Amino acid sequence: MGRSLLDKVWDLHKVGTLPSGQDQLFIGLHLIHEVTSPQAFQALVDRGLKVMFPGRTFATVDHIVPTDDQRRPFADEQAEAMMQAIERNTKEHGIRFFGLGTEEQGIVHIIGPELGLTQPGMTIACGDSHTSTHGALGSLAFGIGTSQIRDILATQTLSLVRPKVRRIDVSGVLAPGVSAKDLIIRIISDLGVNGGIGFAYEYAGSAIASLPMEARLTLCNMSIEAGARAGYVNPDEITFSYLRGRKFVPQGAEFEKALTFWKGIASDSDARYDDVFKLDGSSIEPMVAWGINPGQAVGVTRHLPRVSEAKPEDQDALRKAYDHTGFAEGSPLQGLQVDVAFVGSCTNGRISDLREAARVVKGKKVSARVKALAVPGSRSVARQAKSEGLDEVFRAAGFQWREAGCSMCLAMNPDKLTDRQVCASSSNRNFIGRQGSPKGRTLLMSPAMVAAAALAGEVVDVRRSAPGGAEGMGAR
Amino acid sequence: MSAKESRRLKVEGRGIPLPGDDIDTDRIIPARYLREITFEALGKYAFYDERFDEKGVEMPYPRSDKRERAHPLNDARYKGGAILIVGRNFGCGSSREHAPQSLMRMGITALIGESFAEIFSGNCTALGLPAARVSHEDGRAISEMVEADPRAVVSMDLDAASITISGRRFSFVMPDSDRRSLLTGEWDTTSVLLSNEKSIRAAAVRIPYVNGFHS
Numbered sequence: 001m002g003r004s005l006l007d008k009v010w011d012l013h014k015v016g017t018l019p020s021g022q023d024q025l026f027i028g029l030h031l032i033h034e035v036t037s038p039q040a041f042q043a044l045v046d047r048g049l050k051v052m053f054p055g056r057t058f059a060t061v062d063h064i065v066p067t068d069d070q071r072r073p074f075a076d077e078q079a080e081a082m083m084q085a086i087e088r089n090t091k092e093h094g095i096r097f098f099g100l101g102t103e104e105q106g107i108v109h110i111i112g113p114e115l116g117l118t119q120p121g122m123t124i125a126c127g128d129s130h131t132s133t134h135g136a137l138g139s140l141a142f143g144i145g146t147s148q149i150r151d152i153l154a155t156q157t158l159s160l161v162r163p164k165v166r167r168i169d170v171s172g173v174l175a176p177g178v179s180a181k182d183l184i185i186r187i188i189s190d191l192g193v194n195g196g197i198g199f200a201y202e203y204a205g206s207a208i209a210s211l212p213m214e215a216r217l218t219l220c221n222m223s224i225e226a227g228a229r230a231g232y233v234n235p236d237e238i239t240f241s242y243l244r245g246r247k248f249v250p251q252g253a254e255f256e257k258a259l260t261f262w263k264g265i266a267s268d269s270d271a272r273y274d275d276v277f278k279l280d281g282s283s284i285e286p287m288v289a290w291g292i293n294p295g296q297a298v299g300v301t302r303h304l305p306r307v308s309e310a311k312p313e314d315q316d317a318l319r320k321a322y323d324h325t326g327f328a329e330g331s332p333l334q335g336l337q338v339d340v341a342f343v344g345s346c347t348n349g350r351i352s353d354l355r356e357a358a359r360v361v362k363g364k365k366v367s368a369r370v371k372a373l374a375v376p377g378s379r380s381v382a383r384q385a386k387s388e389g390l391d392e393v394f395r396a397a398g399f400q401w402r403e404a405g406c407s408m409c410l411a412m413n414p415d416k417l418t419d420r421q422v423c424a425s426s427s428n429r430n431f432i433g434r435q436g437s438p439k440g441r442t443l444l445m446s447p448a449m450v451a452a453a454a455l456a457g458e459v460v461d462v463r464r465s466a467p468g469g470a471e472g473m474g475a476r
Numbered sequence: 477m478s479a480k481e482s483r484r485l486k487v488e489g490r491g492i493p494l495p496g497d498d499i500d501t502d503r504i505i506p507a508r509y510l511r512e513i514t515f516e517a518l519g520k521y522a523f524y525d526e527r528f529d530e531k532g533v534e535m536p537y538p539r540s541d542k543r544e545r546a547h548p549l550n551d552a553r554y555k556g557g558a559i560l561i562v563g564r565n566f567g568c569g570s571s572r573e574h575a576p577q578s579l580m581r582m583g584i585t586a587l588i589g590e591s592f593a594e595i596f597s598g599n600c601t602a603l604g605l606p607a608a609r610v611s612h613e614d615g616r617a618i619s620e621m622v623e624a625d626p627r628a629v630v631s632m633d634l635d636a637a638s639i640t641i642s643g644r645r646f647s648f649v650m651p652d653s654d655r656r657s658l659l660t661g662e663w664d665t666t667s668v669l670l671s672n673e674k675s676i677r678a679a680a681v682r683i684p685y686v687n688g689f690h691s
Contacts, residue, residue, distance in 0.1 A: 012683060015675045018668055019660070020653040026679040028686055036572065038513040047666070052673075053680070064511060078511035085513045119685060129571040129595060143595055145573035146515075147602035147664070155669040157676055161651060193498055194565035197594055227568065229594050250689065257689035293498050293568070313564070317497050410507040410570075431502040431569055438506075438525035 002268025005234055006165050006200050009140040009265060013123045015157055022159045028122040029139075030057040030152045031108050032095075034064055035412065036127030038085040040149035041093065053156045054094040058117060059086060061099060062107040063412045067375055067402035070100055079413065093153070104247075106378020106404045109133040109346035113217060114380055116246025119258070120235035121265035125152060130346050130428065132223040136216035137243070138235030138265060140200070143224060163200045163229065164274035170207035172282035177463035177470030179356070180215035181348060181426070181446040183207070184222040185287040185297045191277060193295040196228030199274070202267065203233050207281030213242040214352040221347045222428050225294040234266040286462060288333055289444035291321035292432050300449070300461045303332050324432055325441050326420075334459050336443065340423040341372040341454035342435075343399075343447050345409040348426035349377025351384045353447040357426075358393040360451035360466050366398035367457030373415065374399045375407040399454070411436025424453035482604055482661035484634055487586040489558025491622035491630040491641070494548050499562065500569035501596065505578045507570070518574055519581030523549055549582070553626040561619050561630075562589035564612075567596025576600045586632050588639060588648065590615050601654045604663050608632060608639065608648035618646060634659050 003011075015024040037059070044051070051057065064079040074080040083100075090097035098104035104111055109130050112118040120138035125131060127149045134141035148158055168187060174180075187201075201223050203216075211219065216233045223231025233239075240259060243249045250258045289297035290304060296318065298304065306329045307318045322329060327336065343349075343357045354376065366372045374394040376382035382404055385391055391401045408415040409427035416436025417423055423435055423442050430442035443459065452462040463470035509521040527547045529535050534550050548554055560579065566589045567575060576599045579587075586606045600607040610618065621628060621641050631640045632648070634655060639646045657663040669676075680686045 013679065015679045016672055018653075018665075020657045020662065020668075022653040024669055024672060024675075026676065026683060026686075028683065035510055039515055039573075042514065049666070049670075052676070056686075063507075076511070081513055082511060122685060127571060127573075129569065131571075143571035145571055145576075145595060145599035145602060147573060147599065151666050151669055154666050155673070155676060156680070157669050157672075159653075159665045159669060161653060193568060194591060194593070197565070197591060224569075224595075227565065227593065254689050258685065261684045261689065293500065313497075316495075316563075320496060410502075412507045412511060416508075429500075429502065429569060431500045433506045433525045434502045436508060 001272050002270040004165050004202060004267040004271040004273065005138060005232060005265055006140060006163070006202070009121055009123060010162055018159055020159065022161055024157050025123060025160050026157050027125045027152050028056065029117055029124040031112055031124070031126040032057060032059045032149065033108050033128065034061045034082045034086040036146050037149055038082065038089065039146045040153060041089040043150045044153055049154045051093045051095065051153045056156060057095045057153065059090045059095055059097040060105055060108050060111055061086060063406045063410065065100065065405035066414050067405045067407045068414070070403055103379055106380065107346045107349060107406055109221065110349055110377035110381065113137060114378060116243055116249035119243065119249065120239060120262035125158065129224045130221050132229065132231045133217050133221040133346060135223070135230055135232030136213065136220040137239055138232060138262065140230055140232065142230040164198055165202055166196070166199045166275040166277060167202045167204055167273045169276060169278045170203065170205040170281040171278065172280050173207050173210055174281050174284060175470070177466070178284050178286060179446040179448065180211055180218040182284055182287040183281065184219045185289050185294060185444065186284050187279065188222065188226045188295045189287070189297040190279065191226055193225060193293045194227045196223065196226040199228050201226065201228040201231040203231060205281070208233055209236065212352065213238055214350045217350065218347055222294065225428060235262050286446060286449050288449070288459060289430050290325070290327065290333060291318070292324050292430060293317065294428065294430060294444055296321050298333055300333055300459070303330050304328070306330050334461060336459045337422060338370060338424045338443070338453045338458055339421040340417060341366070341370055341450050342375070342408045342423055342425040342427065343450050344373065344375030344377060344407050345427035346377065347428040348447045349375060349381065351381050353426065354381065354385050354390050357447040357451040358390045360448050360462060361397040361399065361455060362393050364397055364455050366454045369457050370454050372399040372454040373402060373408060375402040376404050378404045408435055410434060424450045424459065426450045480661060482664065484604055484606055484658040486634065487559070487606060487632045488629055489585055490554070490556060490627060491559045491561050491618065492548050492554040492557035493561045493619035493622050495563060495619070497564040498568055499566050501567055501572050501575040502569055504567065504575040505572065510572060510574050515574065515577040515581070518578040522578040522582045523547060558583055558585040559630040559632070560584050560587045561615065561622060562587060563615065564590040566592050568593040571595045573599045576603055576605055580605055588615065588618060601657060601663050602665070604658065606632060606634060606650065606658055608650055610639070610646055610648050614646045
C-alpha cells in the first residue's frame, strides 16, 4: 500500500513521540504577522529563551495595515503599537521582516508562494487559520495559535496529532465562468463547515489537475472553512513551473535536486485514504455563501433554502442566519441588493483574481449605490496590476484602488462595513461581524461575481453579464 | 508554574449554557478587539458584539425561538459561572488564541460541547482549559439541568472522563493526548519540546530542503 503526501511529509519531519502521545514535528517554514506574534515573543523573553532557527521564520504585516494612508505613525494608535512591536521583535531576534515600504510586503499567504518561500514537501505553520493556502504547492500547512508560535520560535517544532486524510476527487472540468472559489464553496456546502474536523483534505482528480497554481491557492485557502486544518494538492508540472525562478527557490543544480525531492513527495497512486469524497466538477455553478458561515451557500441560479426543508441538525444555524441577514426564505439569490463590493484578501487577492474582476468591469460603471474596493494582496501583485493598467480599469469603473493588505476581509484596519450594509466579497468568511459591523452582511463569491455585483448593485450571474458570456471568461 | 501546579485533575464550577452551533471565533472575539499586543485585557471583549450595543450598553439576545433575553454571559442567573456549555463545532474559523484567552480571562475554566473546531481545542489545551466532548443528547441534558438550576455545580473529572451535575453522571471524550497533557500538567509544551533539542537538530540535518539539498 502506497503512502499519501501527508504520510511522507509527516514521517520526514517527525522528531519523535512525546509523553502525551502526540508527535513532535519539525516545522520547515514559519510565517508570522503582527497580530498573533507579539504575545509569543513576550512569552519567549519571559522564559529567557531564544529563537532556535531564526532563519526559518519570515515576517510581514497585513492585518492592521491601512490600505489608503500608510504614513507613520498610523492614525490608529493600537495599530501603530502592533507595527512597532513586530519591527522590534524581528530586529531583536534576527528574523527577516518584509515591512511596509519593502517590495515584498503583502498578505502573508500571498507572499509565501509568490516569493517561493512555500515549496512542496515542507511543513509550514503560521498564526493564521488560512495557512492552509500553502498546501496548494504540495506542502503540509496549517494555522496555529499563539502558544504554538512560541513553541516554534523556541524549538522549531510543534506537538501535534497526525490528521486523517480525505481525498476530494473532483472529476471533469470546471465549466466556463466557474472558478476555484465556486468549487471550494461547493465542497464546504456539501461536506459541511465541520465535516473536515480531524482531516487534511487532498484535492485531486482531473478538475484539480487542470487548475492553474493561483486557483489552487484559492482552493486550499478555504480548507479551514470546511473544518479541515490543512488542504493540499500534489505537486506536478504546474507547481514546478510556477516555482522556477522565484526569489527563495533554489537555482541551477540545486533546483534539480529540489525537483527530485518534490516529485518524490507526491502521493503514491495506490496511497491509502481514510475517506474519499467524489464530486463532478462540471456540475458546479457560480456559488454564493449568503448566510453566516461559508457552508450556507447556494448556486447563483437557485433560491435561498427553506429552514423546514433543511437537515434537522442544520436548522438552528439556518434560523440564526435568517435572523441576522433578514433575507427571505425561498427568495431568489439573484436580485439581492449589494452596498459594498470587495475584491481582495488571501483568498482572491492575486493577479489572476484582479484580471478576472477587471475584465468584467472594464469600460463599465459601478452602480451608484455601491462602494467598491480593489485591494491587491501584495506589493508585487500591485506592481504587476499597474503594469497591465488594471488599476486604471478599476478606477475608471468607479472602484477605489488600494495598497496591499487584508483590508475589508476582517476589519482590523479602517476598511469596514457600517450598520446593515451588504457586501459582495471575494474573501473567505461571512461570519457575523466579520467585516467590522455587528449588523453587516457578507455574500462570499468569486472575484468575477463580485465585479458583476458591483456593476449591477445586486447579485447577478456573471456568466450572463460578463462580456462574451461565460465562454469569454478565463479558465480558473 | 510547575507541572504539578498546572495539573488539571478536576474542574468544578457553575455552568453557563450557550446555545447554537458553528459559533466562530469572530463571534467569540471580534477582530477589531485583537489590536492589542498582550492578552491581558481580553476578558471584557468575550462575545462583545452579542452582549453590548455601540454605546457599550447590554443588549437583549435574540434566540432562535424568538424569545429575547440577556446573552447567557450577561444573564444574572449565570454570573460567576465557570463551565461554558456549547453546541457543535464551537470555535470554528480564525486561529486566534485571543478567543480562548478572552474566555479564560473572564473566568471560564472548562468547556463542554458536542464538538470543537480543531485549532480552537488545541489552543484551549495549550492554556490548560479542558474542552470536553459529549453527545448531542447529553449536551442538551446538561444545558437543561443548568437552566433549571443555575446554582448547580458542574464537576468535570479528567481522570475518569466524566461530568457530574446534581447527582447525574455523563461521560465525555477528548483526544487522549490532550487529556494526558492536562492530567500531567504538561499542556504548556515548550519545555517538553525543548528537552529534545538534540533530535530537533538531527531532523534539521536530515530534511533535504533544510540542509540545502546537500544530503
